[in-house]
Amino acid sequence: MTDPAMIEAAEWAERLDRDRDGGGTTRARFDDWHARPGHAAAWAAVSDARATSASLADHPDMLALRHAAVARAALGRAPRRVAPWMLAAAACAAVVAPLTLWRFADDAPAVRIAEAPVYRTATGQRLMVTLTDGSRLTLDTDSRVRMAYTATERRLVLERGQALFEVAKHQRRPFVVTAGAQSVTAHGTAFDVRFDPHAVQVALVEGLVSVATKGVHGKPVAMVPDDVLTASVGGVSVQHIPGRALALSSWSEGRLVFEDETLRQAVAEMNRYGAPQIAITDAEAGRLRISGAFRTGEVQPFLDALEMGFPVTVDRYANGGITIASKK
Known part of the structure; x- marks a missing residue:
């Protein structure tokens, strides 16, 4: 919802839900807002989205599509406080068109025509x-x-x-x-x-x-x-x-566990999680065996452990690059 009127309409919907028994003041202010140009159309769009979301909320494919839409939104920007129904309505509006491309028959599996979530x-x-x-x-x-x-x-x-x-x-x-x-x-x-x-x-x-x-x-x-x-x-x-x-699934808790891995393998795993990238400059260093547990994406403790416990030197460069080499 990027249109200011749409945002206001969503806020009014939440406010009216909260203040159903709060007297006529809220309703009078809403009526005044609703009468302004463009607001009636925004209110109708939000109301339709809420109704559609509620009617489809328990359908398995709708739930899957909504999860996907919300997940993409969460990855794309920082979270902000919104009412749960607003997430559902926004996701519903985003996936109504793909839903029309699925076909169902009684006692038969869904036929996938559009892309799955x-x-x-x-x-x-x-x-x-x-x-x-x-x-x-x-x-x-x-x-x-x-x-x-x-x-x-x-x-x-x-x-x-x-x-x-x-x-x-x-x-x-x-x-x-x-x-x-x-x-x-x-x-x-x-x-x-x-x-x-x-x-x-x-x-x-x-x-x-x-x-x-x-x-x-x-x-x-x-x-x-x-x-x-x-x-x-x-x-x-x-x-x-x-x-x-x-150990292999420990990444799901934000950890990487190495059990007698080569340093080359361990560095490749650390590099999967982003910058800064580490390069090994010689085969001897790459063949060293390493065991230990490290947080994913936290390079410095990994490098500190190498410098303290292994015959290697670690060089850091102004451009962010890092190299590991055998000690001469």
Whole structure:
């Protein structure tokens, strides 16, 4: 709502709701405002948006679209105090047109014609969303997930980055996450999926999942907690390391946990969360092994730990660049 009259109309709607039993003074002031040029049309638009939002509020696809619209708005600007119905009305106005591009039939799944809702994060951001079925989705830095729920299946497509899925239990529809050629099917569980250009990694925190590869015949791979599956052009492998799945999903709490990783791998993870970027200048430094836990996006404690505990030098430059080299 960028039109001042629309903002005033929204404020009046909230005020009238609060002051229904407060006497005629508020109503008289509203009538005076409403009579001014352009205000009647603004009031009608806000009233229609509220009515439409209320009538569609409980529809699963409307809820999903509204979550996506509000998430995009929250990522794009700083939060401001608004009434909850204003968020719903604004989201409703933004997604009414896409809703008309979905077609439903009795006892049949929705036919997707328009794009499904998309959740995304920019570099350095993290986003948590409660989905329409009560499941929770947490996105890591620079990630993108497309929601494609139907009447028969709860499907999410990880198009880029990393996400933690905490699946609501006791649901009739299967919960499926697709990343590249891999499809992960879960029932009441928590698992982390990472989609890199050359590999897909699935780490199972709790519950049971099965992973199938598109175009490959045979049984899906059944995973148990602490299994970490990696799928690449070289094939599919599974490792079982106690505590590893929790470590790999620790980013969801704002931490990066390194357990005997090479310094090159650790630096690559730190760089995913934005500036300043770190470069390793020689292979010897890159091969050093590191263990520890660090806050995502907080580079200085990471560099301090390196300088104190490893045979490296850290150089910082006026342009913001940072290099790490072996001590000579």
